[in-house]
Amino acid sequence: MEWLTHHLSLILFFVLAASLFCGFPVAFVLGGIGIMFGGLGILLGVFEPIQFFNLLPRIWGSAASNPILVAVPMFIFMGTMLERSGVANDLLHCLQVLLRRVPGGLAMSVTLMGTIMAATTGIVGASVVMLTMIALPSMLERGYNKELAVGTIASAGTLGILIPPSIMLVIMGDLLSVSVGALFAAAVIPGLILAFLYLLYIGGISFLQPHKAPPLPDAVGPKTSAEFWRLIGKSFFPPVFLITLVLGSIFGGWATPTEAAGVGSLGALLLAWFNGTLDRRALRDVIERTGLTNAMVFFIVFGATLFSFVFRSLGGDDLIVELLATMGITTGWEVLSFMLILTFVLGFFFDWIEITLIVLPVFAPVLHGVDFGPHIGEGGPILFMTWFVIMMSVNLQTSFLTPPFGFTLFYMKGTVPPSINMGHIYRGIVPFVVLQLIGLLLILAFPQIALWLPRTVGFLK
Amino acid sequence: MDGLLTASNAINRMLERVAMTVGWLFLVITAVIVFDVLSRKFGFQLPGMGSTRLQELEWQLHTALFSFWLGVGYVKNSHVRIDILVANLSPRRQAWTEMAGCLLFALPYCLLAIYISLDFTWISWVDNEGSPSANGLPWRWIPKSFITLGLIMLLVGVVSVMMRIIVFLYGPERLRKPSSFAAFEITD
Numbered sequence: 221m222e223w224l225t226h227h228l229s230l231i232l233f234f235v236l237a238a239s240l241f242c243g244f245p246v247a248f249v250l251g252g253i254g255i256m257f258g259g260l261g262i263l264l265g266v267f268e269p270i271q272f273f274n275l276l277p278r279i280w281g282s283a284a285s286n287p288i289l290v291a292v293p294m295f296i297f298m299g300t301m302l303e304r305s306g307v308a309n310d311l312l313h314c315l316q317v318l319l320r321r322v323p324g325g326l327a328m329s330v331t332l333m334g335t336i337m338a339a340t341t342g343i344v345g346a347s348v349v350m351l352t353m354i355a356l357p358s359m360l361e362r363g364y365n366k367e368l369a370v371g372t373i374a375s376a377g378t379l380g381i382l383i384p385p386s387i388m389l390v391i392m393g394d395l396l397s398v399s400v401g402a403l404f405a406a407a408v409i410p411g412l413i414l415a416f417l418y419l420l421y422i423g424g425i426s427f428l429q430p431h432k433a434p435p436l437p438d439a440v441g442p443k444t445s446a447e448f449w450r451l452i453g454k455s456f457f458p459p460v461f462l463i464t465l466v467l468g469s470i471f472g473g474w475a476t477p478t479e480a481a482g483v484g485s486l487g488a489l490l491l492a493w494f495n496g497t498l499d500r501r502a503l504r505d506v507i508e509r510t511g512l513t514n515a516m517v518f519f520i521v522f523g524a525t526l527f528s529f530v531f532r533s534l535g536g537d538d539l540i541v542e543l544l545a546t547m548g549i550t551t552g553w554e555v556l557s558f559m560l561i562l563t564f565v566l567g568f569f570f571d572w573i574e575i576t577l578i579v580l581p582v583f584a585p586v587l588h589g590v591d592f593g594p595h596i597g598e599g600g601p602i603l604f605m606t607w608f609v610i611m612m613s614v615n616l617q618t619s620f621l622t623p624p625f626g627f628t629l630f631y632m633k634g635t636v637p638p639s640i641n642m643g644h645i646y647r648g649i650v651p652f653v654v655l656q657l658i659g660l661l662l663i664l665a666f667p668q669i670a671l672w673l674p675r676t677v678g679f680l681k
Numbered sequence: 682m683d684g685l686l687t688a689s690n691a692i693n694r695m696l697e698r699v700a701m702t703v704g705w706l707f708l709v710i711t712a713v714i715v716f717d718v719l720s721r722k723f724g725f726q727l728p729g730m731g732s733t734r735l736q737e738l739e740w741q742l743h744t745a746l747f748s749f750w751l752g753v754g755y756v757k758n759s760h761v762r763i764d765i766l767v768a769n770l771s772p773r774r775q776a777w778t779e780m781a782g783c784l785l786f787a788l789p790y791c792l793l794a795i796y797i798s799l800d801f802t803w804i805s806w807v808d809n810e811g812s813p814s815a816n817g818l819p820w821r822w823i824p825k826s827f828i829t830l831g832l833i834m835l836l837v838g839v840v841s842v843m844m845r846i847i848v849f850l851y852g853p854e855r856l857r858k859p860s861s862f863a864a865f866e867i868t869d
Contacts (some may be wrong), residue, residue, distance in 0.1 A: 243767035243775075244782030245760035254785025255793055275794065276801035276828070284744040284824065287736055290710070293743060297707050332801040475718060478739070482714025489711070512759040513752035519760055522751075523790070569763055630765070 225264050229536030232257040233582065236527065237448025246574050250523030254530045261534055271533055275526055283521045287478055292387045293514040294481030298466075298488045299337070300506045300513075304665060305492030307459050308337055309354050314455035316358070317441040318409070324426025324433040326362060327372040328419055330355045334376025335415045336460060338383035343513060344571055344620055345631045348377035352635040365432035366640050368425065371648030374628050375418055375656075378617040381572055383411035385484070387517070388572045388613065392478060395580050396587070398605045400477045401470050402679035406670040407607050410469075410614060410663055417655040425651075458494070462487040471677045472615050510621055517573055524577040537585045544586060552590045556608070560615050566628060575616065596667040599681050603671060606680060610670040611663055618656035621649050682852040685844045686860050693756045693843040696834055698826055700753040710742045741824040748831025752838035755787075758863035764798050773850070775865035780846045783839055791836040799830040 224231075236253045238245055249466035261267025271454045283289065302308050312333045319325030319332075330351060359369040379616040381388045425431035442448040466484040469475040475483065492498040544550070549558050566575050587599060588610065596603050620628040623646040632645055663669050674680045717735040720726055754760050767778060804810075805822040812818050848860040861867040 240763050241766045242778060242782065243762050243764040244779065244786060245755065245762050247760055248782065248786040248790055251790035251794070255789050272793065273797055273800065276797050278742060279828065280801070280825070283747070284828065285740055287740050290714075290739050290743045293707065293746060294710070294714070297711070433705075441764065479714055479718050482711050484738075485707075485711045504709075508701065510707060511700060511704045511750040512754055512757060515754040516745050516760050518747035519751055522794075526790075526794075554792055561812065569765065571761060573761065574763075579793050625765075627765075664734060 222265075225266055226535070227539070228257065228261060228264065228266065229534040229539050232527075232531055232534065233536070236578075240339050240574075241569075244571075245519075247519040247523035250520070250527040250578070253525070254526035257534065258530045258671060261530070266535075267530070267533055278525045278529055279522055282394075282525055283518050286394065287476075287480050288390065288400060291385075291390050291400070291476075291478040291481040292517060294478065294485050294512060295387050295390070296383050296513050296580050297506065297510045298385075298481060298484040300509050301485065301488035301492055302337065302459060302462075303350060304502055304506050304509075305488070305495050305497040307455075307488070307491050307495060308333070308350075310455035310495075310510060311337065312354055312461050317451065318456075319330065320436040320438075320441060322423070323430065323435075324368075324422040325435055326359050326364065327368060327426070327433060330359075330372050331376045331379075331415055331418045334379040335411065336463060338380040338386060338411070343387075343573075343629055344378055344381055346513070347380045347652055348374055348628050348631045349635050351377045352632055356636060360637070360639075362434050362436065364434065365429075367642045367648035368422070368432050369648070370636065370640060370645050371633060371650075371652050372418070372422060374621055374632055374645070374649055375652040377542070378620050378628060379411060379415065382407050382414070382610075382613040382617060384408065384470075385463075385477070385481065386613075388576065389609065391517075391573075391576055392580065392609045392612070395576065396584065396605045396609065398609065399679055401473075402602075402606055402674040403609055404467065404477065405471055405674035405677055405679055407613065408673055409669050410610055410659065412489065413662065413669065414614070414617075414656065414659045417659060418652065421651055421655060458491050462491065468505060473678065503511055520573050523579070527578065528581040531582060536538045540582060540585055541589075552592045552595075553602075555586055555590050556611075559608075560611065563612060563651050564615055564622075566620045568622070571620075571627070572613075572616050592667075596671065603680060606674060607667045607670050611660065614656065614660045614663060617620075618653060618660060621653050621656065623649060623653075682848050682856060686848045686852070686856055687843045689844040689848070689860075692837055692844075693753075696753045696756060696838055696841075699834065700750045703749040706742050706746055710739055710746075713739055713742070731816050733812075733814055734818050737812055737814075737818045741818065741827075744824045745827045748827045749834065751831050752834035752836075755835065755838040756841055762863075772861065772865035772867060776846050776849050779863065779865065780843065780850075783843050783846075787839045788836075791832060791839055795829065795832045795836060798825075798832055802826045802829045 232253065236250065239249050239253055254425060258267050258272060262269055315329035315332050319329050322328060333497055334351065343410060355373055356369060380386065386406050386407065389403040390400050393403045435582060442451055462484060465487065466480045470477055470480045489498065492502065527538060544558065549555055563575055563579060566579065590604055592604050598608055620626050629645050629649065671680065713735055717732055721732055730735045767775065802822055802825040810821040842862060845860045845862050848856050849865065852860060856869045
């Protein structure tokens with residue numbers, strides 16, 4: 221009995237992990253399991269019924285009266301609008317035309333598109349489905365090597381969780397009390413390094429084995445230079461300008477992420493209007509998709525709030541610290557490796573929303589005690605948190621891509637034509653997983669890759 | 682059985698209509714944010730609409746947006762599920778799993794949350810709670826009641842799904858396809 225009471229929070233964690241696989245919506249499972257263990261705690265005398273009344277103040281504080289999180293729906297709205305209005309499609313087409321003489325140009329344009337349009341919803345599954353639908357057909361039509369095509373698309377689709385504006389960084393920043401601006405700034409250089417590694421690989425393989433990446437025929441694209449500049453002016457500059465404006469106003473300290481996202485949403489509406497695609501039907505469609513995605517994210521916040529607060533009330537915080545100590549995980553590097561491996565495994569099954577909202581609150585107390593001293597430089601715990609979040613992001617990206625489970629691959633399988641099988645997807649993704657690991661190791665070894673920009677623009681001391 | 686399915690369809694349509702109507706607030710929030718940014722930039726202010734109020738308005742509108750979409754999110758099956766282990770079960774088993782999930786997780790959660798939330802909103806109403814900031818918005822019970830209403834709509838959505846499952850499991854063959862939902866959806 222004593223043992224049961226002491227370990228109740230741990231049992232809760234494992235029962236939750238198992239129950240999530242029953243296929244019922246995650247948010248309900250989180251809430252339902254939370255109630256069951258709260259009830260069990262009442263029976264064992266370690267939980268008071270009155271404590272359940274903390275639920276609403278907590279939801280109110282974490283989800284509702286939280287100005288930072290208003291950035292989440294606004295970025296989703298902006299990304300969905302850019303996609304629905306055809307701006308994203310035009311940008312991809314424009315990049316394809318621009319790169320048509322470069323070896324692997326078609327694939328490179330997908331990577332660049334993923335880098336520029338990282339905002340597009342920020343939900344990995346949705347990004348990958350969208351990119352597959354707009355980019356894969358033209359690659360297959362040109363006779364691209366199937367492995368190269370799917371590998372490029374899957375990797376570009378996961379860039380969105382790292383490259384700002386990223387709604388994952390907004391939520392992680394909020395949970396770990398790090399400024400969202402600092403995280404956005406910290407993610408820029410790692411994101412560009414990854415994109416650069418992808419481009420290098422695509423360029424290299426296309427140069428060495430040209431049959432794998434046939435170029436577009438010369439007939440495609442503008443005939444005159446006037447036509448060329450019109451294409452650039454219409455398809456390339458507007459979205460690039462919009463994203464630059466949004467990020468620039470955050471990094472320049474002129475706007476909070478929420479304000480930048482709101483202005484970005486207006487910008488996306490204006491672009492759609494210039495494009496002639498802004499009508500009632502398009503608006504309804506964007507509102508519906510944004511509303512559903514946003515409710516999905518915030519409903520998990522609801523469920524996770526109940527779960528993590530019952531977990532904590534049952535003594536979970538202390539138990540986790542104690543447990544890690546008995547496993548011999550105490551130093552900074554040990555805690556960090558443990559967290560990265562744990563989230564890597566979880567990333568096979570869960571999107572970042574569940575991982576962030578379930579795992580981070582559970583392990584946050586351990587993280588707060590970590591000291592990396594000279595490796596990351598002077599600046600206190602906030603510096604570690606910033607670096608940690610960026611590594612988590614790259615780690616999750618890698619996990620989402622890693623066969624046989626990486627869940628991006630399953631989304632992809634659901635969208636590709638039947639001529640592409642799981643084998644193509646697995647083989648195609650392996651080189652990109654290797655590139656991801658190189659990126660992760662670089663950031664581990666040289667924390668300044670992540671920390672230099674936020675320091676320079678003044679988000680971190 | 683036909684009646685049950687008709688009722689469930691009607692509920693779903695109603696949830697959808699409310700959510701879509703509230704959804705236009707995305708445009709309102711965008712306008713409020715842009716207005717706030719511009720008015721601060723140019724040092725211009727509408728009487729009674731200072732920056733504090735506008736910023737509170739932003740998150741209060743957002744509270745309406747996520748709350749009123751919870752229920753429709755469930756009946757439209759857009760809440761995330763981890764279904765890789767159960768994806769290959771037969772539609773009947775899927776339906777049973779969904780029913781078990783509703784009874785074990787969704788119903789207790791909705792009922793408890795609604796009960797607590799009513800209390801939460803009620804206290805705010807009785808206290809005539811306003812913003813803690815002197816020039817903030819009054820009437821905190823309004824955004825708080827959004828959450829209560831949203832949770833009630835969620836409960837209604839759960840009941841609607843349970844009605845469909847009953848039709849699916851026990852109804853006549855011809856209602857099988859129209860009542861199928863999410864994991865046990867029959868498409869062909």
